[in-house]
Amino acid sequence: MSxxxxxxxxxxxxxxxxxxCMKCGMCQAVxxxxxxxxxxxxxxxxxxxxxxxxxxxxxxxxxxxxxxxxRCLLCGSCEANCPSGVKIMDIFIKARVxxxxxxxxxxxxxxxxxxxxxRPKLFNLLTDVSAKFQGPFxxxxxxxxxxxxxxxxxxxxxxxxxxxxxxKPFRKDYPSLDSPRGISxxxxxFFPGCVVDKxxxxxxxxxxxxxxxxxxxxxxxxxQACCGIPTLASGDQDSFIVLxxxxxxxxxxxxxxxxxxxxxxxxxTIKETWIKMIEDEDPIFIEKVSDLADKTMDITQFLIxxxxxxxxxxxxxxxxxxxxxxxxxxxxxxxVTAQPRALLKKNDKYEFKExxxxxxxxxxxxxxxxxxxxxxxxxxxxxxxxxxxxxxxVVTTSCPACMMQLGDMLSQSGGGIxxxxxxxxxxxxxxx
Amino acid sequence: xxxxxxxxxxxxxxxxxxxxxxxxxxxxxxxxSAVLDPALPAFVVKPNNTEQLGPITKLCNQHxxxxxxxxxxxxxxxxxxxxxxxxxxxxxxxNKIIEINEEDLYAVVEPGVVTAQFAAEVAKRGLxxxxxxxxxxxxxxxxxxxxxxxxxxxxxxxxxxxxxMGMDFFxxxxxxIKSGSRTVKCVTGYNLAGLMVASEGTLGVFxxxxxxxxxxxxxxxxxMAVFDNIDKASETVAAIIANHIVPCTLELLDxxxxxxxxxxxKAGLPTEAQAILLIEVDGHPAEVADDAQKIxxxxxxIGATSVKAAETAEEREALWFARRNALPALARARPxxxxxxxxxxxxxxxxxxxxxxxxxxxxxxxxxxxxxxxDGNLHPTILCDNRDKQEFHRVEEAVNEIFDVALSxxxxxxxxxxxxxxxxxxxxxxxxxATLDYxxxxxxxxxxxxxxxxxxxxxxx
Ligand SMILES: Cc1cc2nc3c(=O)[nH]c(=O)nc-3n(C[C@H](O)[C@H](O)[C@H](O)COP(=O)(O)OP(=O)(O)OC[C@H]3O[C@@H](n4cnc5c(N)ncnc54)[C@H](O)[C@@H]3O)c2cc1C
Ligand code: SF4
Ligand code: SF4
Ligand code: SF4
Numbered sequence: 001m002s003x004x005x006x007x008x009x010x011x012x013x014x015x016x017x018x019x020x021c022m023k024c025g026m027c028q029a030v031x032x033x034x035x036x037x038x039x040x041x042x043x044x045x046x047x048x049x050x051x052x053x054x055x056x057x058x059x060x061x062x063x064x065x066x067x068x069x070x071r072c073l074l075c076g077s078c079e080a081n082c083p084s085g086v087k088i089m090d091i092f093i094k095a096r097v098x099x100x101x102x103x104x105x106x107x108x109x110x111x112x113x114x115x116x117x118x119r120p121k122l123f124n125l126l127t128d129v130s131a132k133f134q135g136p137f138x139x140x141x142x143x144x145x146x147x148x149x150x151x152x153x154x155x156x157x158x159x160x161x162x163x164x165x166x167x168k169p170f171r172k173d174y175p176s177l178d179s180p181r182g183i184s185x186x187x188x189x190f191f192p193g194c195v196v197d198k199x200x201x202x203x204x205x206x207x208x209x210x211x212x213x214x215x216x217x218x219x220x221x222x223x224q225a226c227c228g229i230p231t232l233a234s235g236d237q238d239s240f241i242v243l244x245x246x247x248x249x250x251x252x253x254x255x256x257x258x259x260x261x262x263x264x265x266x267x268x269t270i271k272e273t274w275i276k277m278i279e280d281e282d283p284i285f286i287e288k289v290s291d292l293a294d295k296t297m298d299i300t301q302f303l304i305x306x307x308x309x310x311x312x313x314x315x316x317x318x319x320x321x322x323x324x325x326x327x328x329x330x331x332x333x334x335x336v337t338a339q340p341r342a343l344l345k346k347n348d349k350y351e352f353k354e355x356x357x358x359x360x361x362x363x364x365x366x367x368x369x370x371x372x373x374x375x376x377x378x379x380x381x382x383x384x385x386x387x388x389x390x391x392x393x394v395v396t397t398s399c400p401a402c403m404m405q406l407g408d409m410l411s412q413s414g415g416g417i418x419x420x421x422x423x424x425x426x427x428x429x430x431x432x
Numbered sequence: 433x434x435x436x437x438x439x440x441x442x443x444x445x446x447x448x449x450x451x452x453x454x455x456x457x458x459x460x461x462x463x464x465s466a467v468l469d470p471a472l473p474a475f476v477v478k479p480n481n482t483e484q485l486g487p488i489t490k491l492c493n494q495h496x497x498x499x500x501x502x503x504x505x506x507x508x509x510x511x512x513x514x515x516x517x518x519x520x521x522x523x524x525x526x527n528k529i530i531e532i533n534e535e536d537l538y539a540v541v542e543p544g545v546v547t548a549q550f551a552a553e554v555a556k557r558g559l560x561x562x563x564x565x566x567x568x569x570x571x572x573x574x575x576x577x578x579x580x581x582x583x584x585x586x587x588x589x590x591x592x593x594x595x596x597m598g599m600d601f602f603x604x605x606x607x608x609i610k611s612g613s614r615t616v617k618c619v620t621g622y623n624l625a626g627l628m629v630a631s632e633g634t635l636g637v638f639x640x641x642x643x644x645x646x647x648x649x650x651x652x653x654x655x656m657a658v659f660d661n662i663d664k665a666s667e668t669v670a671a672i673i674a675n676h677i678v679p680c681t682l683e684l685l686d687x688x689x690x691x692x693x694x695x696x697x698k699a700g701l702p703t704e705a706q707a708i709l710l711i712e713v714d715g716h717p718a719e720v721a722d723d724a725q726k727i728x729x730x731x732x733x734i735g736a737t738s739v740k741a742a743e744t745a746e747e748r749e750a751l752w753f754a755r756r757n758a759l760p761a762l763a764r765a766r767p768x769x770x771x772x773x774x775x776x777x778x779x780x781x782x783x784x785x786x787x788x789x790x791x792x793x794x795x796x797x798x799x800x801x802x803x804x805x806x807d808g809n810l811h812p813t814i815l816c817d818n819r820d821k822q823e824f825h826r827v828e829e830a831v832n833e834i835f836d837v838a839l840s841x842x843x844x845x846x847x848x849x850x851x852x853x854x855x856x857x858x859x860x861x862x863x864x865x866a867t868l869d870y871x872x873x874x875x876x877x878x879x880x881x882x883x884x885x886x887x888x889x890x891x892x893x
Pocket of ligand 4: 363
C-alpha cells in the first residue's frame with residue numbers, strides 16, 4: 001500500500017467530523033488569514049475541502065495540502081462563529097498530527113521538540129545561556145513595548161522586534177512554593193508557562209503578589225514543563241504527550257482547588273486540548289488529566305468569579321488610557337472576556353477604553369509567526385492600528401504570546417505604547 | 433494550446449501572482465454552497481481591477497474557454513461550480529465602493545464588495561440599502577445581482593433587482609457595455625442591466641454596479657408570535673396581508689427549525705412551540721405603533737399562544753440573529769443539508785406546509801421549514817446524509833415532489849436561490865419549450881461559443 005493511501009485512510013477517521021461542514025462559507029467573514037489573502041484555500045471551508053479530498057484520494061499532492069493546512073493561526077475564530085458547529089480545531093490539529101506522521105518531523109523541529117522542549121532542565125539552561133549572550137548584540141528597539149532588535153539574529157528572526165529573554169527567569173526567584181490557605185480559604189496551583197518564565201517574569205511576580213494579597217495559598221511545584229501546544233500545533237503528538245505527563249507528575253501531589261495560569265494559551269491547552277489527545281492512554285492517567293482540566297482556570301477569571309473581587313461599573317475618567325486585546329484562546333475557546341476588563345477598572349490611575357475589533361486575533365499563532373511572518377505582520381498591523389486609534393497609552397492582554405506580537409507590531413509602527421499583562425495593572429493598584 | 437502558454441497569457445493581464453493553478457488551488461475552487469458534485473477548473477484567475485475583466489473575458493472567448501465568475505461562492509444552486517477544465521474568475525478583490533451619493537441617493541460599487549460591508553458604509557451616511565440575504569456577511573454584490581438575492585426585508589422593500597439602477601458589464605468580446613444611469617428614470621435602450629439580474633454569470637461579466645439607496649425608516653418594532661399549530665401560523669400570515677398591513681419582515685420557523693436554532697443561538701425561543709412568526713414593522717413611529725397593535729390583535733384572534741414585542745435593541749437583535757442562523761443551525765442536525773427554495777403565492781402557504789409534511793412522512797425524512805412567509809418564499813430544509821445512497825435517493829424523490837406541489841399551487845421553482853445546475857432540469861416544468869428556446873436563442877446570440885458559465889439555468893445536461 002502506498003504511503004498516500006495510508007495517509008488517506010487515516011484522514012478518513014476525520015470524515016464524520018468534516019462532513020458537518022456544509023460549505024456555507026460564513027467562515028470567510030471572520031478568518032484573519034482569509035482577510036489578508038482572500039484565497040479559498042486559506043479559509044476554513046477551503047482547508048476542510050482539501051482535507052476531505054485528500055482523504056478520498058482525489059488529491060495526490062499531500063505536501064500542498066499540508067502547506068495550506070499550516071497557513072492557519074489555530075485562532076478558533078471560525079469555530080466560534082461556525083453556525084454548523086463543526087469542530088474545526090479538533091479537525092485541524094488531528095490532521096496536522098496525521099500528516100506529520102506521514103511526512104516526518106523536520107530536523108529542526110525534531111531537535112527543538114524532542115531534544116529540547118521535552119527536557120525542561122536542558123531547555124532552561126540553554127535559554128539562560130542565550131539570555132546572557134544576547135545582551136551585547138541586541139539593541140533596544142522600543143522602550144515602551146520593551147522590545148529589542150538584533151542584526152545578528154536577522155536570518156532567523158527577520159526584522160522582528162522581539163522581546164528579549166530575561167536575565168533572571170521567574171523560576172530563579174520562585175523555584176517552588178507551597179504556601180497555606182490564607183483568608184480566602186482557597187489554594188491554587190500556579191502554572192506560569194514558558195513565556196512568562198523566560199520573557200516576562202514580572203507577570204509571574206504580579207500574579208504571586210495578587211494571589212498573596214487575596215490570601216490565596218499557592219502550590220508551585222518544581223519540574224513544570226511547557227504545556228505542549230507548540231509541539232502539537234506542529235503535529236508532534238508524541239512530544240506533546242511527554243510534556244503532558246511531566247506536568248501531570250509535577251502537580252500530582254499538590255492539594256489545591258484550582259490550577260491557574262496567566263497565559264490564555266496554556267489555560268486553553270490544559271483545559272481543553274490535553275484530554276482530546278489521549279484516547280489511547282490508560283484510564284487512571286485519563287482521569288488525572290480530566291481532573292486537572294476541571295480545575296484549570298484563567299487567573300483573571302479565578303480572581304473575579306471565585307475570589308469574588310468586586311469591581312466598579314466604570315473605570316475612573318482622566319487616567320492613563322488603557323485598552324484590552326482579547327486573546328483568542330481566552331475569548332473564543334473559553335468565553336472569558338468580562339473578567340480581565342473588570343480587573344482593569346480597579347486601577348484608579350487608568351481609564352479603560354474599548355478598542356475596535358478587540359477580539360480579532362493579533363496574528364501571532366505561535367509558530368505561524370515564524371513561518372508566515374508577512375501574513376502574521378499584516379494581521380498584527382491591523383491590531384496595532386486599532387490600539388492607536390483608541391488613543392491607548394497602554395495595551396493589555398492576558399496571553400504572553402499576544403504580548404510578544406503586540407510588542408513587535410507596536411514597536412515597528414513607531415513605538416511609544418506600553419504592552420502589559422492585565423495582572424500587572426491590577427497588581428499596581430494593590431498597596432504592599 | 434498548452435495550459436502553460438495560456439497561463440502566461442492570463443498572467444500578462446493580471447500579473448504573475450494572479451493565476452492560481454496548483455492542484456490544491458484548483459480543488460479549492462471546485463465547489464460552492466450547493467450539495468452537488470464538485471468540478472475542477474483548469475486554473476483560477478484573480479484580476480486586480482475591473483478593467484482586467486474585459487481582456488480576461490476576451491481571451492477566454494478566443495480560446496473557447498468556459499469561464500465562471502465567482503464572488504463569495506455562497507450560492508446554493510451550483511452557479512459557481514466551474515465547467516470541468518474551464519477557468520474561474522475571482523471578483524472578491526474588486527471590492528471598492530466608488531461612490532455613495534447622499535444627495536441623489538445612489539451608490540456605485542465594484543462587483544466584489546461584500547454586501548454587509550456596503551450596507552454598513554451606506555448606514556454610516558444615514559442611508560439604507562435594504563437587501564439582506566442571510567449570507568450578507570460574506571456574499572458579494574455582484575453575486576447578489578447575478579442571483580437576484582432576496583432577504584428578510586423582501587416583503588416590503590423588494591429584492592436586489594429593485595435596487596439595480598444601472599450596470600457596466602463586459603461582453604464575450606471583452607467590450608464594455610453600459611446600461612442604466614444615475615437617474616431615477618432611464619429608458620435609454622433595452623434594460624440590459626435588468627437582463628443581467630438573475631443571469632447567474634451566463635450573459636456577461638459585471639463590472640461596476642449602480643444601486644439605489646433609500647432613507648432609513650424612522651422607527652421599527654419586532655414581534656414574536658408563538659403558535660401550537662402551524663396552520664394557525666400560516667393563516668395569520670395570510671390574514672395580516674389581507675388586512676393590508678405590509679410588515680418589512682414576516683418570517684416563519686417551524687418546530688424542527690426552532691429546536692435547532694435555539695440550541696445554537698440561545699436566543700430564548702420557545703422550543704415547545706409548533707411554529708413561530710417573527711414580524712417586524714417599520715416606518716413612521718405612529719404608523720409603526722398602529723400596525724404593531726393591529727398585528728397583535730390578528731395574532732391573538734387566530735389563536736397565538738403568546739405575542740411578545742422586543743422592547744430593547746438587544747432583544748430585537750436576538751430575534752433576528754436567531755432567524756439569520758436558521759439554515760446553518762439546522763445543518764447541525766445531520767451531515768448534509770438540502771435547502772430548497774419553493775415559493776408559492778402567500779395565500780397558499782398553509783397548503784404548501786401541509787404538502788411538505790406529507791412529503792416528509794412519505795419519504796421518512798426530517799424536513800425543517802422556515803422562510804420568508806410574507807412573500808411565500810419557504811425554505812424546506814431536508815436533513816440527511818448524502819453518503820447514505822438509499823436515503824439520498826429518497827431525498828431526490830422528495831425534492832421532485834416538492835416542486836410538483838409548489839407548481840400545482842401556482843408557485844415557482846426558486847424564489848431567490850437561482851436555478852444554476854441544481855434546478856436546470858426542472859425549468860421546463862414551470863415554463864414551456866418555447867420559453868427555453870427563446871432563452872437559448874438569446875444566449876446563443878450573446879455568447880456564440882457558449883463560454884459564459886455553461887451548463888447553468890437553461891442548459892440542462
Ligand atoms: C448561509 C446562507 C444563507 C443564504 N441566504 C440567502 C438569502 O437569504 N437570500 C438569497 O437570495 N440567497 C441566500 N443565500 C444564497 C447566496 O448567498 C446568494 O445567492 C448570494 O447572492 C451569492 O453571492 P456570492 O457573492 O456568494 O455569489 P457566488 O456564489 O460567488 O456567485 C453566484 C452567481 O453569480 C455569478 N456572479 C458572481 N459575480 C459575478 C459578476 N461579477 N459577473 C457575472 N456573474 C457573477 C456567479 O457566476 C454565480 O453564477 C444564502 C447562502 C448561504 C450559504
Ligand atoms: S462556517 Fe462552518 S460550516 Fe460554514 S463553511 Fe465554514 S466551517 Fe463549514
Ligand atoms: S483557526 Fe483562525 S486562521 Fe485558522 S482557519 Fe480558523 S479563523 Fe482562519
Ligand atoms: S497570541 Fe493570542 S491573539 Fe495572537 S494568535 Fe495566539 S491566542 Fe490569538
